[in-house]
Amino acid sequence: MSLHEVPGRFTVLIPARLASTRLPDKPLADIGGLPMVVRVARRAQLSAAHRCVVAADDARIVQACEAHGVSAILTRGDHLSGSDRLAEACTLLGLADSEVVVNVQGDEPLIDPGLINAVAQELHARPDCVMSTAAHAIDELADFLNPNVVKVVLDRQLTALYFSRAPIPWWRDGMAGGAASALPSPRPLRHVGVYGYRAGFLRRFPELEPAPLEATESLEQLRVLWHGERIAVHVSAAAPGAGVDTPEDLERVRQVLAQD
Numbered sequence: 001m002s003l004h005e006v007p008g009r010f011t012v013l014i015p016a017r018l019a020s021t022r023l024p025d026k027p028l029a030d031i032g033g034l035p036m037v038v039r040v041a042r043r044a045q046l047s048a049a050h051r052c053v054v055a056a057d058d059a060r061i062v063q064a065c066e067a068h069g070v071s072a073i074l075t076r077g078d079h080l081s082g083s084d085r086l087a088e089a090c091t092l093l094g095l096a097d098s099e100v101v102v103n104v105q106g107d108e109p110l111i112d113p114g115l116i117n118a119v120a121q122e123l124h125a126r127p128d129c130v131m132s133t134a135a136h137a138i139d140e141l142a143d144f145l146n147p148n149v150v151k152v153v154l155d156r157q158l159t160a161l162y163f164s165r166a167p168i169p170w171w172r173d174g175m176a177g178g179a180a181s182a183l184p185s186p187r188p189l190r191h192v193g194v195y196g197y198r199a200g201f202l203r204r205f206p207e208l209e210p211a212p213l214e215a216t217e218s219l220e221q222l223r224v225l226w227h228g229e230r231i232a233v234h235v236s237a238a239a240p241g242a243g244v245d246t247p248e249d250l251e252r253v254r255q256v257l258a259q260d
Helices: 036-044 059-067 082-093 113-124 141-145 199-207 212-217 222-226 247-259
Strands: 010-016 051-056 071-074 100-103 131-137 151-154 160-164 189-198 231-236
Touching: 010 036, 010 082, 010 113, 036 051, 036 059, 036 113, 051 059, 051 082, 059 071, 071 082, 082 100, 082 199, 100 113, 100 199, 113 131, 113 189, 113 231, 131 151, 151 189, 151 231, 160 222, 160 231, 189 199, 189 231, 212 222
Parallel strands: 010 051, 010 100, 051 071, 131 231
Antiparallel strands: 100 189, 131 189, 151 160
C-alpha cells in the first residue's frame, strides 16, 4: 500500500501536556514563529483525516491552538497517560465506537502525513485488530542494542507478536564472539510511536488491568497484547522525522524547518 493512499474516514487526536521534565512548556515551544503543537497539527492536517483536534491539559495550549486556527479541547489535568487523555477526548467529541482515531504525538513536528494515512488504512483493513501502529527496519547495530529504541516482532500478517526494549529477535550465535557485532537477518524492526485505535477500544483501554509485562518494559502497548487483543503494524520504508524530547532536539528541528 502506498503511504499516500487515502484511507477511510478517521480523526487525528494530538495529546498535549504542558509539563515536561526535560523541556518545560514543550507544546508551546517556538519553532519558526509557531508553537510546536500547532506545527504538529498543521502537518496532521495535510493527511486525509476529516478532522484534527488537540487534546490539551492546559487552557494556554487551547488558546495557542485557537489563535492559529487549530481545533483544540481541554481535558482533565490528572490523566496518567496520553491514552487516558485520548479516551476522554473521544467522549468529549462524541465519537462512535467504530470510528478510527490516529494518535499523533504532540512533539512530532516533522511527522509525515502519509504515515498517518498508512496507520489509519492499516486499521481499516484489519477488522481483527483494535489498534494499528508503524515500524521500520533498523540500519545501525547501536540502535538495535539501545533500550530507548523500542523493537517489535511481527507474524506473517504483520500483526505484532511482542514489543521490547531488548534487542529482538535475537539469533542463536549473536554473542558468539562475546559481544554482538552485526545485525541479525532479516533486519529487526524499530517501533514508531504513532497509533491507530477504534474509538470504542480507546475508551475501554484505561479500564483494562495493567499488564506485568507492561510494567517490566515500561511499554503501555503490551497491555493490549496481554489482554489478547491484536495490533496491526504498517512497515514503512523509511524512518520518520525526528521528535522533540530535549532542548537539543528542539534546536535540530528548528534548523531542519528553517532550511525548508
